[in-house]
Amino acid sequence: MFRNQYDTDVTTWSPQGRLFQVEYAMEAVKQGSCAVGLKSDTHVVLATLKRSQSELSSFQRKVFKIDDHMGIAIAGLTGDGRSLCKYMRNECINHRYVYESSMPVGRLVRQIADKSQVCTQRSWKRPYGVGLLVAGVDSQGPHLFSSCPSGNYYEYKAIAIGARSQAAKTYLEKHLESFPSATLDELVRHGLRALQSSLSEGELTEANSSVAVVGKDLSFTILEDEAVQPYITALKEDEPMQTEAAVVEEEQREAPVEGQVAEDGGQAAYEAALREGEGPAPMEAD
Amino acid sequence: MLPRPTTHSKALGPGVAGPELAVAISAVLDRPPKPVSHLPLSGAQPCAVDPAALCDPRQHTKYPYVTGTSVMAIKYKDGVLVGCDTLGAYGTTKRYKSTQRIYHVNSKCVVAAGGEISDFQYISNLLDELTTDDYRFDDGIELSPQEVHSYLCRVMYNRRNKFDPLWNSLVVGGVQGGQPFLGMVGMIGTHYTDSHVTTGFANQLARPLFRERQRDDMSEEDALQLMYDALKVCYYRDKVSINKFQIAKVTKDDGVSISEPFALDMRWDYKMFAQPTKWAVGAW
Numbered sequence: 061m062f063r064n065q066y067d068t069d070v071t072t073w074s075p076q077g078r079l080f081q082v083e084y085a086m087e088a089v090k091q092g093s094c095a096v097g098l099k100s101d102t103h104v105v106l107a108t109l110k111r112s113q114s115e116l117s118s119f120q121r122k123v124f125k126i127d128d129h130m131g132i133a134i135a136g137l138t139g140d141g142r143s144l145c146k147y148m149r150n151e152c153i154n155h156r157y158v159y160e161s162s163m164p165v166g167r168l169v170r171q172i173a174d175k176s177q178v179c180t181q182r183s184w185k186r187p188y189g190v191g192l193l194v195a196g197v198d199s200q201g202p203h204l205f206s207s208c209p210s211g212n213y214y215e216y217k218a219i220a221i222g223a224r225s226q227a228a229k230t231y232l233e234k235h236l237e238s239f240p241s242a243t244l245d246e247l248v249r250h251g252l253r254a255l256q257s258s259l260s261e262g263e264l265t266e267a268n269s270s271v272a273v274v275g276k277d278l279s280f281t282i283l284e285d286e287a288v289q290p291y292i293t294a295l296k297e298d299e300p301m302q303t304e305a306a307v308v309e310e311e312q313r314e315a316p317v318e319g320q321v322a323e324d325g326g327q328a329a330y331e332a333a334l335r336e337g338e339g340p341a342p343m344e345a346d
Numbered sequence: 347m348l349p350r351p352t353t354h355s356k357a358l359g360p361g362v363a364g365p366e367l368a369v370a371i372s373a374v375l376d377r378p379p380k381p382v383s384h385l386p387l388s389g390a391q392p393c394a395v396d397p398a399a400l401c402d403p404r405q406h407t408k409y410p411y412v413t414g415t416s417v418m419a420i421k422y423k424d425g426v427l428v429g430c431d432t433l434g435a436y437g438t439t440k441r442y443k444s445t446q447r448i449y450h451v452n453s454k455c456v457v458a459a460g461g462e463i464s465d466f467q468y469i470s471n472l473l474d475e476l477t478t479d480d481y482r483f484d485d486g487i488e489l490s491p492q493e494v495h496s497y498l499c500r501v502m503y504n505r506r507n508k509f510d511p512l513w514n515s516l517v518v519g520g521v522q523g524g525q526p527f528l529g530m531v532g533m534i535g536t537h538y539t540d541s542h543v544t545t546g547f548a549n550q551l552a553r554p555l556f557r558e559r560q561r562d563d564m565s566e567e568d569a570l571q572l573m574y575d576a577l578k579v580c581y582y583r584d585k586v587s588i589n590k591f592q593i594a595k596v597t598k599d600d601g602v603s604i605s606e607p608f609a610l611d612m613r614w615d616y617k618m619f620a621q622p623t624k625w626a627v628g629a630w
Contacts, residue, residue, distance in 0.1 A: 158497055160492065200485070
């Protein structure tokens, strides 16, 4: 009833002790399309659903590489997301310049949270309207963090944010026990299945889903279009097979490979893997 | 008529130091050049615009005052040993005989310095700030020796670029990922890592010993003996050193330990020392 009286600017409290502007900013995150993150003892996986404005336009990017060991998925205002992404990339590269080592994930997330908190306590600023899922690996192991416009951040074993994320969270909670020891392949498939639960209509295709993986010996790699195709197919057929990410990981363990998607190489590697016919044990049906 | 040089060179701009070679500089003199009222230090003609008289209070480091001498460090099987004496010399006067020139950064890293002691205290302050930040983050992550090395390299190089160096030769020693780490950073930002690292006189005196006897898998007794021999040689042959040393040991199991100051046995009763000129050619 009093909402309209106390929500004009972020520096006004409501009688119940709430900052409505901050809560409205968190609503903006819930309007963004779903992003799912989950981690095992060795890897972290982000899976996101991309939206497109119209049939004519491309799909909006939701996953960004910050550094070789870290990347983010965003939900909410993409402009704000890009701005935070630029800040994070800058911090990481400065850290690398001074210390010649990768920036610890938790510290960068804390810096983002502090930056977000400042925007909730200045009358001339507005809170960031974007939630981040930060996936990274550092000396302490793999990490998955979630930051939100209020300046809060938490570390998670698995989390989903964005529209209809509750369905995805339910799936993740159900399978939580199997994540720590899961292989990379299994982790990606869990992520895509969780994403699928958040779909209200339509289905996952290689055009509207984007997966990112990172591990101790695997630098942050974004799988899109052809690279994510095998996983989408596997999802539909529910068959086990050695796929793109595991092949990429082996290649990277032998010789470090920079960059994001090995598009054509990925397809060839996938076909080679198919021919071998080996793979992890079949997963229990969902 | 020969063209007279103008009092103020347009090419240089206002307040800029001009050609200094017209005046004998400190590299030639053994003391700073004394300013004369009408003769600018920049070497321009009398009563020209003198940048030094523009009342800019900023000064640039030109000479060290209280200095430490050599530092030597070696890797061995379990970690690293870093050794140096405890003298803060004022020119050639042995003024401060209990200065600790090794700084304990965190549980896996030490930094030792030769050169200006006050600049080393400033560097210790910077490292203390970094360690405090790590403590405040409370996430169990500490600076590794390699990160300390890179950080100090950046600091030294940036100061050098401002023509205001921190007048130190730094040795960074520690253990990371179970492996010993040893690096050196000079006052102009020169840096490298190696199995044995020396600064100052030890470059000439101790390095041949290390090259001959240091092995990455040597035992602690051998490493300590090698370090004692190196410290001894530096004391024998370096005028500005004292027989009071400290050795810091960093191992993967026990972390950092800096020893109490100790002395080594020295012999000055060699016959040749007694009457050195007696044996010179042409002497009687």
